[in-house]
Amino acid sequence: MPRPQSQHYAISDLRDQPGFCSTVADRVWRAWWQGAGHPLEQVANHMQEMLDERELPFGLVAHEGATYLGSTLIISCDLEERPQYAPWVAAVWVDAEHRHQGIGRALVRRAAEATFDLGHDVAYLCALPERRSFYEAFGWRRLEEGVGPHGLTVLTCVRGI
Numbered sequence: 001m002p003r004p005q006s007q008h009y010a011i012s013d014l015r016d017q018p019g020f021c022s023t024v025a026d027r028v029w030r031a032w033w034q035g036a037g038h039p040l041e042q043v044a045n046h047m048q049e050m051l052d053e054r055e056l057p058f059g060l061v062a063h064e065g066a067t068y069l070g071s072t073l074i075i076s077c078d079l080e081e082r083p084q085y086a087p088w089v090a091a092v093w094v095d096a097e098h099r100h101q102g103i104g105r106a107l108v109r110r111a112a113e114a115t116f117d118l119g120h121d122v123a124y125l126c127a128l129p130e131r132r133s134f135y136e137a138f139g140w141r142r143l144e145e146g147v148g149p150h151g152l153t154v155l156t157c158v159r160g161i
């Protein structure tokens, strides 16, 4: 019988691993901000908010020692059309060479658990329609579809379900 593999990486709060902030900023910028013409410095400045003592926002990083694997940010607002929803699991990213090992799923799960630990009953996430199956495969449910100019799907993860 094959032995179950133990997890080879850690998921840490960025406040405990601030050295990863510049890498997270780089990935977030390349994936979502660069194309819209925003400078890297703007994202890097936002990362400072992840490090202060406020409950939100904060970041989680998956890493193997000093090697960055992936990250997510937990923020108050990710969709300006839906200010009534919070908090949001956002900017889920796993570096290409580390994908398909369950790291993305583990990051999103940990992020939802962290919001529940803060007293929230629901965590929100928005995704392009072609990405939603990734989240639905581990329990996130569609709340709304076709939101905003990009036709985003809003998904939720509810405490205890």
Ligand SMILES: CC(C)(COP(=O)(O)OP(=O)(O)OC[C@H]1O[C@@H](n2cnc3c(N)ncnc32)[C@H](O)[C@@H]1OP(=O)(O)O)[C@@H](O)C(=O)NCCC(=O)NCCS
Pocket: 031, 091, 092, 093, 094, 095, 098, 099, 100, 101, 102, 103, 104, 105, 106, 126, 127, 128, 130, 131, 132, 133, 134, 137
């Ligand atoms: C989406 C992403 C975070 C997934 O990370 P990952 O570590 O590969 O995810 P997991 O290994 O936990 O994936 C589990 C399963 O989800 C599914 N899945 C993975 N990526 C998917 C995608 N982009 N769309 C739909 N389903 C996906 C697959 O079925 C995968 O199983 P497999 O490895 O057997 O194919 C990663 O592909 C990524 O960083 N993509 C670019 C950024 C992005 O699109 N972020 C999401 C924004 S909403």
